[in-house]
Amino acid sequence: MMDHETVGQAEVRQQLEAQLAPGEQLLAYTRGQIPGVLGARTFLLGLTRDRLILLPQKREKAGTQIHTVWRENILNLRWSPLWARFKIGLDQTTLEFAPRGGYWKRHAKQLVELFGKLPDPSQGSIGHMTQRRLAQARDFNSLGLYSLAQSELRKLESAYSSESRPEIETLSRQLADRRFALRAAAGFLLGNAGLTVLLAGLASVGTGPMDGSQLCSFAFSALIVSYIAMSLWRGRIREGQSWAIIVAVLGVLFAASAYTADGSLLDLIMQLAFSASMLLVLIGQPKRARTLAAIALYTAGFVGPFLLALLAGVVGIPLS
DSSP states (O other): OOOOHHHHHHHHHHHHHOOOOOOOOEEEEEEEOOTTTOOEEEEEEEOOSSSEEEEEEETTTEEOOEEOOOOOOGEEEEEEEEEETTEEEEEEEEEEEEEEEEEEHHHHHHHHHHHTTTOOOOOOOOHHHHHHHHHHHHOOOOTTTHHHHHHHHHHHHOOOOOHHHHHHHHHHHHHHOOOOOOHHHHHHHHHHHHHHHHHHHHHHHHHHHOOOHHHHHHHHHHHHHHHHHHHTTTOOOOHHHHHHHHHHHHHHHHHHHHHHHHHHHHHHHHHHHHHHHHHHHHHHSHHHHHHHHHHHIIIIIIIIIHHHHHHHHHHTTOOO
């Protein structure tokens, strides 16, 4: 540990030491943020021989839910002097950790250097490793690393102690509910993009083809939405969830603005149904019943009015 700690720095160390198991030693620690599209989350981060501890912090107070990444799941830690942050290399993804302030940057750099010098992590009995993997899968799920949580679950299902079976089944249901919710959100996005393409095609029949700038803007938007949808479909929550929420919120703002300008109530209703459906499946811990409710809302409030408007246009019935 570094000497000459301030009171606040000593409090960070003590909060992490309070999370240690009997006989476990805190080797290095720092404080910083994991960046995200909707804002960074602040964590206290500690290194022991066997794991990285991530303790959420809000308004200078440590949270109650501790996260662990066991060293056997960490491919590497790499310090980036240009950006003064380090990357936690995991299978299929990377977590970026950005310390704030010179003191915490020095601590972070020391943590990365010490990590590379540590001996191999200790191994325990089958029962001990089962509990470790269970905890790791839960932590990955809480951190938004859904695909890694699925990977840990597959390891558990191939080798587990019988007394852990109920916990494994509970976790499996939670991950299945999250997968169902993410794929529903992906379907909502792709459905929205598909209907928009159809509307643009129908409009061009009457007004002629779009000019180059309109076509490029339209194609770019469709590609972005498709990328977000595919990220959600594949379970890449960190890449897709925040952007999908932004799409849902901005859509409501644009639809409300359009309603104020030209009174397009149908567009506003459809957008509200789409955005509410997205938020239902993306915010909080997903439940199958809530996802089914979101699908029903999307079908009744978005797809239904679109088909009604399309039918009215075909038969020549005006919709106000």
